[in-house]
Amino acid sequence: MFKLxxxxxxxxxxxxxxxxxxxxxxxxxxxxxxxxAIEKGGTYxxxxxxxxxxxxxxxRGGTFAMDGFNLANPDGYDSPHFLHMGGTNVAVSTASLGQxxxxxxxxxxxxxxxxxxxxGGNGNYNxxxxxxxxxxxxxSDSAPANEGGKKVVIDKLVIDGVTTHVxxxxxLSSLTGDVKVNVPRxxxxxxxxxxxxxxxxxxxxxxxxxxxxxxxxAGGGIIPADMLTDMQGKLSQLVSLDALGITSxxxxxDLNALGGKVGEAAKEKLDEAVGGAQEKAQDALxxxxxxxxxxxxxxxxxxxxxxxxx
Numbered sequence: 262m263f264k265l266x267x268x269x270x271x272x273x274x275x276x277x278x279x280x281x282x283x284x285x286x287x288x289x290x291x292x293x294x295x296x297x298a299i300e301k302g303g304t305y306x307x308x309x310x311x312x313x314x315x316x317x318x319x320x321r322g323g324t325f326a327m328d329g330f331n332l333a334n335p336d337g338y339d340s341p342h343f344l345h346m347g348g349t350n351v352a353v354s355t356a357s358l359g360q361x362x363x364x365x366x367x368x369x370x371x372x373x374x375x376x377x378x379x380x381g382g383n384g385n386y387n388x389x390x391x392x393x394x395x396x397x398x399x400x401s402d403s404a405p406a407n408e409g410g411k412k413v414v415i416d417k418l419v420i421d422g423v424t425t426h427v428x429x430x431x432x433l434s435s436l437t438g439d440v441k442v443n444v445p446r447x448x449x450x451x452x453x454x455x456x457x458x459x460x461x462x463x464x465x466x467x468x469x470x471x472x473x474x475x476x477x478x479a480g481g482g483i484i485p486a487d488m489l490t491d492m493q494g495k496l497s498q499l500v501s502l503d504a505l506g507i508t509s510x511x512x513x514x515d516l517n518a519l520g521g522k523v524g525e526a527a528k529e530k531l532d533e534a535v536g537g538a539q540e541k542a543q544d545a546l547x548x549x550x551x552x553x554x555x556x557x558x559x560x561x562x563x564x565x566x567x568x569x570x571x
Contacts, residue, residue, distance in 0.1 A: 292316045299327070302461035307469060308392030309333050309343055323355035332469070335388040337381035340428055343389060344469060347372035362412045362458040369419040375472055377488065380429025384488065386473060390495035393466055397500050412458025418449040420468065425476040427484050442480040445512035447471065455506030470499050471509075471516065478513050 296316040303311025314329025332344040349371070354364040378385045423444035430440075449471065453459035459467065477484070477492050502509055502516060509516040 291318050291320070295325075298461050299330070299465075303330075303332060303465045306393065306396045306462040306466040307332055307343075307389050308395075309335055309389065311465075320355075323353045325351040325353055332389075334376070334378065334385050335381070338376075338378045338385045338429070339380055340376040340378040340385070340426070342374070343376060343378075343385055344472065345374045346370060362414055365413055365415045367417045367419065368415050369421060370468065371422045373420065373423045373472060375423065375425045375476060377425060377427050377476070377484070377492075378429045379427075379431070379488065384491060386488075386492055387495060389469065390473070390492065390499070393470055394495070394498050396462065396466055412453065412460055413464065414454050414458050415452040416450070418452045418468075420447040420449070420472060420475070423447075423472055423475065425472075425480065427480070427488070430485055430488070440483055442476055442483055444472070444475045444479045447475050447509065447511045447513065447516065449502070450508040450510065452505075452507055467505075467507075470496065471502075474516055475513055478516065 293316075295318055296313050299313050299316070300311045310333040312329070312331045312333070313327060314331075315327070317326040318324075326348065328348040330346040330349075331342055334340060334343050349369060351365055351368050354366065357364040376385070425442040425444060427440040427442065449467075452464070452467065473492060474496055477489055477496070481489065
């Protein structure tokens with residue numbers, strides 16, 4: 262009996278050591294697992310290679326830190342990247358870490374660098390926005406990259422310090438060089454709350470389309486009208502912030518329609534340009550018709566109603 266108890270104690274100790282070992286191993290691997298999930302989710306949502314330099318998750322302290330988030334350009338573009346973000350540090354509700362939906366009071370994403378590059382012809386932004394549309398489509402033929410994983414609800418998501426570069430525009434870039442747009446601070450409230458949380462891919466999708474929409478709104482009169490019209494047309498095909506139950510506040514005003522105000526302004530400018538061109542064309546046609554009429558009158562002697570005599 263004593264030997265049996267001894268063996269049972271040894272077995273229990275071994276099981277405890279094994280469980281502790283697995284937990285320690287899991288904790289030691291969590292940074293790599295989260296890093297891989299972010300990279301996979303970003304690539305799935307945007308269609309471009311997504312990389313992260315470092316991820317640091319502290320389960321005990323309830324914090325998450327990430328450095329060097331980068332969305333590469335599609336093939337055919339020479340600018341440094343599509344979107345790059347420096348670092349972010351987030352406090353997480355520790356009580357929710359063991360649940361399927363993690364609650365985050367506030368996230369600040371700062372130092373975002375966006376390149377709108379037209380050197381490849383169609384524009385890198387068109388490629389990415391088309392991929393976002395595919396991602397949001399219910400008819401997508403592949404599941405989200407981290408389906409079944411944890412989701413997140415963010416009470417307040419702050420996007421600050423966005424710099425947007427406009428490059429590769431035929432004619433314009435060779436004359437003036439790259440155009441730079443500084444985007445004011447954006448705050449998104451209740452991110453993921455309405456739908457029970459957002460996956461990593463869904464969150465990246467939200468951030469990318471919001472940054473593009475904010476750049477469109479801030480870039481009115483700076484970004485060429487044809488680019489504004491292109492981006493607004495693509496943005497209008499994406500799910501609005503309103504539909505996601507998200508409220509947008511900040512110096513840019515209401516972004517819930519994803520830059521609709523700028524799209525309307527760009528359209529008005531385009532309509533004015535088209536209208537002016539049509540008016541000039543009509544004037545030219547009228548002038549040509551008048552000249553032709555005068556020539557015909559001169560040719561057939563119908564220019565004046567004078568009596569030439571008997």
